[in-house]
Amino acid sequence: MYVAAAGLALIAVAVAWPVPQALTRARWPARHPAVALALWQSIALTGALSMIGSLLCLGFAPSTTLPDGIERLSEHLGRGPLPPEFGVIHLSALGFASGLTAHLAATVAITVLRTERERRRQHRDIQLLGNPLPGTLRTWVLAHPTPLAYCLPGLRTRTVLTAGLIEALSEEELRAVLEHERAHLDQFHHLVLLSFRAWRLALPWFPMAQRAERAVALLTEMLADDRARVIVGAKPLQTALRTVGDAGDLGVMDSGITDPDAIARRLQRLEYPAQATLER
Amino acid sequence: MHNLGELERAIMDTLWSSDQALSANEVRDRLPSRDNATTTVLTVLSRLEKKGFVARDRGVRPHRYRAKLSRPEHTAALMHQVLSHEHDRDAALARFVGTVGDDGARALRRILNDLRKAKD
Incomplete structure (x- = not known):
């Protein structure tokens, strides 16, 4: 059990630092965003499970197996003294494990609820303030001069454009933006972003969580770019991106304002032909 | 009106296009569709008030409503x-x-x- 605890701790440390570090520096994610996105998700999941698992193994180390340990401890829990072989270290490890699990679960729940509330409010405001764009499905226009596009996930999804964006872009560029936002909605990017946001909020002292969230946000943008490029071609998407940024999935990542660096990286990869995996 | 959302929208449009605060009856009379009960309009108005879209003048009877912001x-x-x-x-x-x-x-x-x- 001590060996298992040490092994899991080693995995936890690896996915907490060197692995994500290498992944943020790597160049291939820009070519294979879907693979990189899956990898980030497994890193996050592995990190949480190995950390909790390591603590559990340490806590139950006085027994030979995990079920055995749970049985022995639960027999004594609530009635009288704990088995003598469970020391302070074991009990605090178990305490940490349950505390961490509760903390992660609570943060995810709170993040989901908050996001859902914000999203509902946004939908309502758009319905009161915007106008449906004729000839499109679930696209709404806000009378505002700032060029901007974003999408609102939900039971009934909406893509929101500003009048300023329609004025700033050609019809083809506008189509590229719409396809990009639609890809976000179709591929449920808001759920991926939501989980990484919850991860970051649960571990605010952990710099890698923040980096993971940014990396994942950029990857979802690239995936949406790829969809738009397959449908309308890279040119209109590039010019549209140069003219305006986009705000990603609203209510999922604090409106996810794209930074200039991310825009530059997206533009750069659009210079090269789409990967074979996308054409299939 | 098909649903509450559309009625909310129509009521806001009415308030936005009016220069002065309106009573619930006046709002109802200005709606494009005539088949709304005053009580329904009142319900939607207080919903909109709760959401911060509508301000209510409680100093007069009947209460008068206006859009909080343009x-x-x-x-x-x-x-x-x-x-x-x-x-x-x-x-x-x-x-x-x-x-x-x-x-x-x-x-x-x-x-x-x-x-x-x-x-x-």
């Missing part, structure tokens, strides 16, 4: 929320300005001015 002001406030960051508002705005260039910066200043006016 439509452009409300749109500006919504845009501000979209563009702002939960934790570091200013940093996000600065990043956005950097992204969209001079036109964006000018537009952003306009939003902030609108907001300032709306608050006064």
Whole structure:
């Protein structure tokens, strides 16, 4: 059990630092965003499970197996003294494990609820303030001069454009933006972003969580770019991106304002032909 | 009216296009569709009040309602929320300005001015 605890701790440390570090520096994610996105998700999941698992193994180390340990401890829990072989270290490890699990679960729940509330409010405001764009499905226009596009996930999804964006872009560029936002909605990017946001909020002292969230946000943008490029071609998407940024999935990542660096990286990869995996 | 959302929308449009505060009956009479009961209109008005779209003058009988902000002001406030960051508002705005260039910066200043006016 001590060996298992040490092994899991080693995995936890690896996915907490060197692995994500290498992944943020790597160049291939820009070519294979879907693979990189899956990898980030497994890193996050592995990190949480190995950390909790390591603590559990340490806590139950006085027994030979995990079920055995749970049985022995639960027999004594609530009635009288704990088995003598469970020391302070074991009990605090178990305490940490349950505390961490509760903390992660609570943060995810709170993040989901908050996001859902914000999203509902946004939908309502758009319905009161915007106008449906004729000839499109679930696209709404806000009378505002700032060029901007974003999408609102939900039971009934909406893509929101500003009048300023329609004025700033050609019809083809506008189509590229719409396809990009639609890809976000179709591929449920808001759920991926939501989980990484919850991860970051649960571990605010952990710099890698923040980096993971940014990396994942950029990857979802690239995936949406790829969809738009397959449908309308890279040119209109590039010019549209140069003219305006986009705000990603609203209510999922604090409106996810794209930074200039991310825009530059997206533009750069659009210079090269789409990967074979996308054409299939 | 097909649903509550559309009725909310029609009522807001009515209030936005009126120069003065209206009673629930006056709102009902100005709606494009005539088959709404005053009680329904009252319910929707208090919903809209709770959501911060409508202000109610309780000093008179019957109560009179008006839009809290003009439509452009409300749109500006919504845009501000979209563009702002939960934790570091200013940093996000600065990043956005950097992204969209001079036109964006000018537009952003306009939003902030609108907001300032709306608050006064």
